[in-house]
Amino acid sequence: MTTPARAPGDVLVHLRRARDHADRHYTEHLDLETLAAIAGLSRFHFQRLFKATYGRTPATYVSERRVERAQDLLRATNLTVTEVCHAVGFSSLGSFSSRFRELVGETPSDFQRRYAEAGAPRIPGCYIFQWGLAERAAPDPASQEKRAGAAGS
Template identity: 70%
Template sequence: MPVRASDDVLRHLCRARDHADRHYDQPLDLEQLAAVAGISKYHFQRLFTATYGMSPAEHLSRRRVERAQDLLRATNLTVTEVCMAVGFSSLGSFSTRFSELVGVSPSEFRRRYADGAPRIPGCYLFMAGLAERYPPAESASEEKPSGMARA
C-alpha cells in the first residue's frame, strides 16, 4: 500500500527538501535531513520517495549536478573545482553521476554549452561565497562565527 503524507508531514518534508537545496554543497546525510523534517530517518526516506518520486539522496545529487551545470557554463573553474564546490567528494562519482543525468561528461558539457562566453574567474566565486557565509568581523578581537570549519 503506498504511503500518503498528511499536509503537516508535507510541510516537514518540504522543509527538509528546502534545506537540502540551500545546503547542497555541504555533506548531508539521511539522518540530518530527517532531523530537519522531525521524522525518523526510515519513515522520512519512505515519505520523501513517495512524495517526490525520488530518494533524498537522489534529490541532493540532482541539485548538485544542476548547480555544476551552471558553474561549468559560466566559470573558469576546473571540473575538479566544480566537483568539490557542489559537494561531491569524489571526481569519479561526480563524473559518473553527471554523465548519467546529463548524458555527457562534465568536460564535454562545458565544450558544448559554454558558447565561448567570457567566464567568471573562480577566485571571485570563492570570495563571494565566503563573503556571503562569513561576513567580516567588526573588529579583529571578535571570535570567529561558529561553524567556520567545514568537514
C-alpha cells in the same frame, strides 16, 4: 498515551523543511539521519514519505541539486571540473563524473568544452570564490598544474 497520526498536510510541511534545507546546504555532507531529524521523522518513515512525495529518494534529490549547480558553474566560470566537483559537494571526482553523465548525458568536461567553444563569457573562478558563489575547496595540485599549463599556452 499515543500521539495522534499526522495529517498528510502536516507531514508535507516537515518534508518541505528538509527539502529546503537540502536546497540551501547541498554542498555539505547531508545524510538521511540529518534530513530526517530536520523533518522530525524517523529516517525510514522520512525516506518512504520523501520518495512518495517527490518521486526520488533524499540522496538522489541532493545529487541532482549538486549536478544542477555544477552545470551552472561549468557553463559560466573558468573553474576546472575538479574544482566544480568539490565546490558543489562531491568528494570524489569519479562519482561526480558518473552522476553528471547519468543525468546530463555527457561528461562534465564535454559539457564545459561545448560552452567554452560557443564563446560564452566566463566568470573568473577567483570571483566565484570571493563572493561565496561556490564552496572553497582545498587547492588541487592537478588543477593548479592544468591552469599553469593553460596560462603558458
